[in-house]
Amino acid sequence: MGEWDGRTVLITGAGRGIGRAEALYLAAVGANVVVNDPGVAVDGSGGDRGVAEAVVAEIRAAGGAAIADAGSVADWDGARGMVERAVAAFGDLHAVINNAAVEVNRAVDRLTEAEFDDVVAVKLKGTFAVSHWAAVHWRERHVAGARVDRAILNTASGSGLLNPLPGQSNYAAANAGVAAMTIVHALELSRFGVRVNCVSPSMVRTRLTAAVPGMDRPAADFGPDPRDPMVVAPLAAYLVGAGCPLTGQVLSVRGGGIAVDNGWSRGAELHTDGVLWTESELAAGLSTLDLPDPFATLADALGGALGASGRAELETMIAAGLDD
Numbered sequence: 001m002g003e004w005d006g007r008t009v010l011i012t013g014a015g016r017g018i019g020r021a022e023a024l025y026l027a028a029v030g031a032n033v034v035v036n037d038p039g040v041a042v043d044g045s046g047g048d049r050g051v052a053e054a055v056v057a058e059i060r061a062a063g064g065a066a067i068a069d070a071g072s073v074a075d076w077d078g079a080r081g082m083v084e085r086a087v088a089a090f091g092d093l094h095a096v097i098n099n100a101a102v103e104v105n106r107a108v109d110r111l112t113e114a115e116f117d118d119v120v121a122v123k124l125k126g127t128f129a130v131s132h133w134a135a136v137h138w139r140e141r142h143v144a145g146a147r148v149d150r151a152i153l154n155t156a157s158g159s160g161l162l163n164p165l166p167g168q169s170n171y172a173a174a175n176a177g178v179a180a181m182t183i184v185h186a187l188e189l190s191r192f193g194v195r196v197n198c199v200s201p202s203m204v205r206t207r208l209t210a211a212v213p214g215m216d217r218p219a220a221d222f223g224p225d226p227r228d229p230m231v232v233a234p235l236a237a238y239l240v241g242a243g244c245p246l247t248g249q250v251l252s253v254r255g256g257g258i259a260v261d262n263g264w265s266r267g268a269e270l271h272t273d274g275v276l277w278t279e280s281e282l283a284a285g286l287s288t289l290d291l292p293d294p295f296a297t298l299a300d301a302l303g304g305a306l307g308a309s310g311r312a313e314l315e316t317m318i319a320a321g322l323d324d
């Protein structure tokens with residue numbers, strides 16, 4: 001009996017990319033998989049039920065167990081429906097992988113209210129909505145006496161955690177929110193035996209990264225392609241498997257590398273005792289502290305150091321990407 005045999009896993013956005021790879025991997029190791037995906041375009045428009053159904057057909061052809069769900073995670077009733085469908089089809093729900101996302105990248109001065117809301121609705125509210133309805137089901141089972149390992153695996157991004165990218169007010173903020181919510185839910189849901197973790201993939205070849213320079217380059221080394229969506233699947237499967245002890249962790253995955261993301265942490269400090277700071281004291285005090293430079297962080301994420309003229313070059317590059 002494997003760690004996934006007979007466990008039912010609901011994966012959102014599992015019709016393409018990383019979610020699809022997770023669905024194929026988990027079905028291959030014995031899990032029942034609910035493949036959720038409304039089959040929308042990158043910006044969330046349109047829809048195609050065939051996207052989720054194609055993954056289900058692939059799983060069944062290989063001898064696995066899966067059902068399709070074309071609901072939207074951003075829709076409260078849609079999120080409830082996918083949890084209920086999982087339980088109705090397989091008798092219980094053991095894990096949720098919140099993976100769905102859409103992107104609309106635009107400068108803060110151009111991004112519309114709807115474009116902000118739509119991206120946050122899928123990534124942040126969608127993660128909450130599916131986790132909420134799963135938690136409702138798990139509370140009922142727990143009160144009824146069931147003691148089973150349950151898990152939520154959220155999906156964040158370096159744009160939000162390590163190097164928020166220009167043009168991604170909506171996406172970066174939503175991903176940072178997902179990481180914070182992971183900790184909140186890990187602390188809350190342990191009372192029902194639910195572990196909650198988060199993966200943060202990086203440089204995986206999907207339609208979201210199609211425009212990133214170098215993504216289409218073949219793998220340099222012999223071995224598994226480090227940009228294939230399948231690189232995330234073993235870690236995702238481990239984190240939702242019955243034998244995994246981890247909870248409250250945010251782990252970055254890039255190729256074969258896995259890193260613990262420590263999140264915001266307290267840096268250098270200043271103190272005043274018994275009196276309010278004056279502005280001149282603040283200016284003097286803060287100037288002595290080692291402060292992070294967001295431009296240097298971005299340059300580092302792009303693979304180069306910020307040289308003497310680097311800041312100006314980077315500002316020109318950012319403007320070129322954001323302005324018409």
Ligand SMILES: NC(=O)c1ccc[n+]([C@@H]2O[C@H](COP(=O)([O-])OP(=O)(O)OC[C@H]3O[C@@H](n4cnc5c(N)ncnc54)[C@H](O)[C@@H]3O)[C@@H](O)[C@H]2O)c1
Nearest residue numbers: 013016017018039040072073099100101157201203204206
């Ligand atoms: N590709 C990368 O390198 C990378 C990097 C960082 C984070 N991520 C994260 O990984 C996850 C998967 O991304 P991907 O690269 O595979 O993208 P993708 O576009 O290939 O797959 C995302 C899927 O989510 C689905 N989806 C969109 N809106 C939905 C909704 N309302 N309800 C349910 N499903 C919905 C889409 O139809 C799509 O099939 C996302 O959460 C993304 O933020 C990816």
